[in-house]
Amino acid sequence: MKHLLKMSDLTREELFHILDVADELKADRKAGRPHPYLAGKTVALIFAKASTRTRTSFEVGVYQLGGLGTYLNATTEMQIGRGEPIQDTARVLGRYYDGIMIRTFKQSDVEALAQYSGVPVINGLTDYCHPCQVLADLQTIREFKGGFEGRKACFIGDGNNMANSLIVGCLMAGMSFTAVCPEDYRPAADVLDYAQKFPGKFQLCTDPKEGAVGADVLFTDVWTSMGEEAETEKRRKAFRGYQINEEVLALANPGCMVQHCLPAHRGEEITAEVFEAHAAEIFEEAENRLHAQKAVMAILMGGK
Numbered sequence: 001m002k003h004l005l006k007m008s009d010l011t012r013e014e015l016f017h018i019l020d021v022a023d024e025l026k027a028d029r030k031a032g033r034p035h036p037y038l039a040g041k042t043v044a045l046i047f048a049k050a051s052t053r054t055r056t057s058f059e060v061g062v063y064q065l066g067g068l069g070t071y072l073n074a075t076t077e078m079q080i081g082r083g084e085p086i087q088d089t090a091r092v093l094g095r096y097y098d099g100i101m102i103r104t105f106k107q108s109d110v111e112a113l114a115q116y117s118g119v120p121v122i123n124g125l126t127d128y129c130h131p132c133q134v135l136a137d138l139q140t141i142r143e144f145k146g147g148f149e150g151r152k153a154c155f156i157g158d159g160n161n162m163a164n165s166l167i168v169g170c171l172m173a174g175m176s177f178t179a180v181c182p183e184d185y186r187p188a189a190d191v192l193d194y195a196q197k198f199p200g201k202f203q204l205c206t207d208p209k210e211g212a213v214g215a216d217v218l219f220t221d222v223w224t225s226m227g228e229e230a231e232t233e234k235r236r237k238a239f240r241g242y243q244i245n246e247e248v249l250a251l252a253n254p255g256c257m258v259q260h261c262l263p264a265h266r267g268e269e270i271t272a273e274v275f276e277a278h279a280a281e282i283f284e285e286a287e288n289r290l291h292a293q294k295a296v297m298a299i300l301m302g303g304k
């Protein structure tokens with residue numbers, strides 16, 4: 001494993017190694033045991049989009065690993081925002097930093113950064129995928145459910161970055177998966193192709209009540225993602241009914257978990273009642289961003 005660019009780059013062994021290290025680092029932190037795998041190392045944290053969880057969990061995570069993280073705003077502060085090519089930015093940052101995390105729009109920019117920088121690159125979200133979030137989600141599911149085999153995951157909403165990474169991650173981990181998306185908002189074609197490698201384990205449908213039946217974990221995400229704000233009204237209409245609510249949850253298995261990457265829009269993709277009833281799982285998921293990303297950095301840059 002040289003980078004974390006998208007879930008499908010990982011082998012099953014690499015995925016489980018990340019999850020195991022994430023559990024170990026979580027236990028270390030809870031016990032107050034130092035774990036300085038990045039001692040003396042530096043990580044550039046590039047953001048071309050807003051963030052609460054990703055920015056803070058990476059900054060805190062690098063520090064807890066003994067390294068230095070530098071927050072870089074790609075829109076208002078870096079020369080990328082004024083047109084400097086990503087290839088040139090990559091070749092400069094690769095000479096200063098031991099690794100780079102980037103949140104941006106185009107997946108191709110993340111791939112270029114990896115190609116030209118010469119240091120490990122971690123995808124902190126693109127329009128195409130969000131692998132760091134899905135690693136935290138899988139860590140949370142394993143904590144609450146004890147494992148993945150024989151479990152069913154269901155995603156209700158936009159077939160976007162979260163859906164794309166969840167489909168790959170959950171299938172790779174051993175779960176079955178149902179994606180419930182409107183016809184015009186399906187997951188990426190290459191992700192649907194990837195799912196074909198798991199015969200009988202993947203389903204795509206348009207009815208939340210059909211998809212939720214027998215689920216052990218229900219996921220959703222915002223109807224309007226970052227960068228799509230101009231489509232907000234159109235999307236409100238297209239996604240009406242694509243919501244995790246009591247009625248949908250009643251069709252899932254008893255004890256079904258609810259996961260949301262956050263930020264959440266109560267009354268849109270999830271009701272306030274369901275959100276609050278499952279807040280313990282949702283905020284454990286948010287906490288696990290810290291542990292899962294520390295695991296990725298410790299493996300990529302700390303020899304773990």
Ligand code: CP
Nearest residue numbers: 051052053054261262
């Ligand atoms: N879930 C997530 O990535 O949150 P932020 O946008 O706050 O980083």
Ligand code: NVA
Nearest residue numbers: 162221225226261262
């Ligand atoms: N799909 C959302 C995820 C936010 C973490 C977005 O891209 O805005």
